[in-house]
Each structure stands twice: as C-alpha cells, then as structure tokens.
C-alpha cells in the first residue's frame with residue numbers, strides 16, 4: 272500500500288503491478304483515452320468492438336474501460352463492447368477483491384462475477400466481459416479477433432515470451448483483418464523492433480509517469496485510416512541502427528530476416 276493505493280507484487284516474476292503510477296490514472300490515460308474507446312464505440316458499425324485486456328492482473332485497465340462506458344449513462348446508440356481479459360494467475364484479482372478499500376476500482380459487481388463465472392454482462396450498457404484463463408500464448412486463438420489490445424504483461428525482462436518476435440507475429444496475424452491498435456507501456460527499442468518486424472506499424476504513445484513515451488502498434492488496415500498517430504520515422508531508425516539492442520527477443524542467430532523487415536518496413540518509405 273502506498274499513498275492509499277494498493278499495489279501487488281508478483282512473487283514468481285518479482286514485479287510490482289503499476290509500480291510507479293496510480294493504476295487507475297494510467298489505465299485511463301494510457302489505455303482508455305489513448306485508444307479512443309468511447310469514440311470507437313460510437314462508430315456506425317453493427318459489429319461489436321472487441322477489446323483484449325492482456326494481463327488482467329487486478330483489473331485496473333478492464334475496470335477503467337467499463338467505468339468509461341458506464342459514465343456515458345447507457346447510451347443506446349453505442350456499439351456493443353466485448354471485453355476479453357487474459358490471465359494465467361487469478362490470485363492478484365482475488366487478493367485485491369478482498370481489499371477494495373485500497374482497490375477502489377473494484378467496488379463494482381463485475382469483477383466478483385467474472386471471477387465466479389468467467390463472464391459478466393451489463394444489459395444496460397451492452398458490455399460483455401469474458402475471462403480466458405491460462406496462457407495468453409494459446410488462449411488468444413480462442414477469442415474473437417481484436418479491434419483494440421491493452422497489452423500489459425510484466426516487462427520483457429521478467430516475462431520475455433510475450434514480447435518475442437514470434438509472439439508479435441502471431442498477434443499481428445490475428446488482428447490483420449481489422450483496423451486494430453495495440454497499446455503498451457514500454458518504449459524499448461528491442462520491443463518496437465519486434466513489433467515492426469512482425470508487421471505492425473509502430474507509433475509513439477503518450478508519456479506516463481516517468482516514461483517519456485509509450486508505444487502503439489497498428490495493423491496495416493489501421494495504418495491505412497486517418498489514425499493521427501505519430502509513426503516512428505527516420506530518427507528512430509537511426510537510433511535503432513546505432514543501438515546494441517537491435518535483435519528482437521526470441522530471434523534466431525541464423526535468421527536475420529527481421530533486419531530487412533525493420534529497415535524495409537513501409538512506414539519508413541513515406
């Protein structure tokens with residue numbers, strides 16, 4: 272507990288969730304506002320908007336999305352929101368739900384019901400929240416393809432697999448049919464290179480706490496829209512060329528095809 276805000280340390284990975292920022296504020300700014308969730312729900316599209324919450328943890332990001340929709344007061348013109356949370360260890364949520372005086376965002380019927388039944392739905396606001404337990408690496412194939420991804424696993428130093436080239440390639444393939452966007456807190460050169468090599472267009476995300484930038488990944492279809500994101504350009508490419516952290520995590524010593532995929536990426540040809 273710090274300044275009246277609950278924080279959870281994962282004893283396996285040794286990382287603290289939202290260690291430096293107020294989790295509710297980071298959830299609102301970095302994920303909900305930046306992804307323009309409410310604007311996307313106002314689009315005249317009969318299909319539901321599918322939001323993937325990767326690393327449910329204590330549900331700060333998921334509840335920020337739900338609270339933002341509910342703040343609209345049940346607007347019947349909104350698209351339906353399908354929120355899919357992925358989590359392989361529900362202990363954090365169980366613990367936080369026992370201490371809602373420190374985890375204010377959990378003072379709501381939804382998280383308890385999600386834990387008990389694996390789903391919660393709000394008739395009023397047309398939100399359907401589903402929990403896919405187990406490893407995201409396999410469970411992502413069981414969900415409807417995403418329009419938005421809140422990508423919030425532990426850092427690549429603690430949990431490298433989810434940040435690997437292979438992982439981003441699979442993720443990119445799953446959202447390539449949609450104008451999808453992925454939001455994440457890191458701005459590591461290595462991770463951005465992995466996303467580019469996997470086929471994402473990569474843009475600067477807004478600052479959060481001590482981080483000067485974060486990262487947004489766009490599918491090619493999202494990049495073809497009037498997205499107003501600040502795509503990385505020549506300056507970043509120069510920095511990457513001078514970096515000793517060029518190789519994406521999980522790339523093989525005898526396969527440097529990622530190098531050409533980064534330097535030849537269409538976003539640098541504009």
Ligand SMILES: C[S@@+](CC[C@H](N)C(=O)[O-])C[C@H]1O[C@@H](n2cnc3c(N)ncnc32)[C@H](O)[C@@H]1O
Pocket residue numbers: 287288289294298325326327328329330331332333357358359360363405406407408423424425430433
């Ligand atoms: C930084 S915390 C997420 C915080 C959360 N988004 C929130 O708003 O409170 C990362 C979470 O990712 C989960 N996680 C790590 N690797 C995973 C995997 N391979 N599959 C599913 N969940 C995973 C961890 O158990 C942890 O709860």
